Amino acid sequence: MILTRLKEQRRLKDMLGDATSVLVVACNACTAVHRTGGTKEAEALAESLTTDEDKLTIDVTAVPRQCDLALVGDRLEPGKHQLILSTACGAGLQALATAFPDHIVLPAADTMLIGYKGEEEDTVLEGCHACGDCFVDRTAGLCPLARCPKGLLNGPCGGQVDGMCEVDVQAIPCVWVLIWRRLSALGRAGQLLRVEPPRDWRSERHPRTGVEGI
Template sequence: MIITKQKSVEQIWAMIKDYDKILIAGCDGCCQPPRSINEAKVLGQLLELKAKTEGKELKWKAITVLRQCDDRIAATTCRTQVEGFDAVVSLACGLGVVMMNKVLPDILTFPAQDSHFGGVQNLGENSFIQYCETCGNCLLGVTGGVCPIAGCAKHLSNGPCGGTVDGMCEVGGYTRPCAWIEIYKRLKKFNRLDLFTIYRPARDYRSATSPAYMTINKDYTNIKEEEEEKANG
């Protein structure tokens, strides 16, 4: 899931203060904490109040989208709704905001959230943790299932560094575990320290360089069919 944090009302207001009618779009997708229709309505009320304190009148309507990052879903849901509005405020992650701007090219969509990372919910500690950085070069097979890219502040492939004390990391004031000590413990438990001692050469950052593009196998898309149709006249 994409871990997000809502911007303050002041920050959102600063973006939309020049508009009179806004569409507030929640997202039922993977963003956490959830930002759906209820959250969209609450944001609308807050912005309306904020507008009043600024001596303005703001009209708004709340909707929600199954997944804003899916172009077809976003387009079919929103294109019919957006008529008559000056701007859209999206409660999705950054992916959703960009996609809304793409599928609604004649209106600006503003982000109501800061997108932080792809993470998991650690219910025991009521927190979210980034376990994967989607780096495109998965090392989990040689690190006992602990990611040193997302889990290590220095993204080391050959840790631990000198910044670990009693298994904790120097970043965050020794309150977070050192990923490389975790990796060591996991591999030792399964008698696989051979994987720990192995040297891992420098990573290929082309797979993690933005902007990232990936074309999935053409056999599974209609591109091939279109090409064949073209070829056959």
């Protein structure tokens, strides 16, 4: 799932400027699950952005999934609103901008990561950078591109402290220690002797990709 985080009020108010009519569009997929940009959060956001003194009117609407042109184009009518404020991820926002070329579409959120919910309550762990050439068959199913802050492909940097990453020894496990432990437990540590060649970063960009059946 994609994790987002709502922007600070100051930044949002700055974006809205002197607009008097705004439509906040929530996304009830990933952002609702993570409680960062679903209907409830969008309504709370609208309330927090309006004060008794100003002339700003904010309406709130929502779509089941903002990253789907078929779901936004037919369901929304931004009509009179000067601005659209999207609480979705960057992909959802761009679907809105494509569907409504005559409107200014603004991001209410920052897109943080593709991740999975951890065992601890309210924890999402980064899992994937969408590199387009998955090689975690060689790393025990753990991704060093996404989980090592340096993106190291051929083993640890040497900075780990008791299995934790030197970048944040309190919060980030060194993924290379995890990879080593898992491969050792599986009797496959020998595969780490293989040197991973430099990545072909062309695989990272897919501006237009055909997917059958969606």
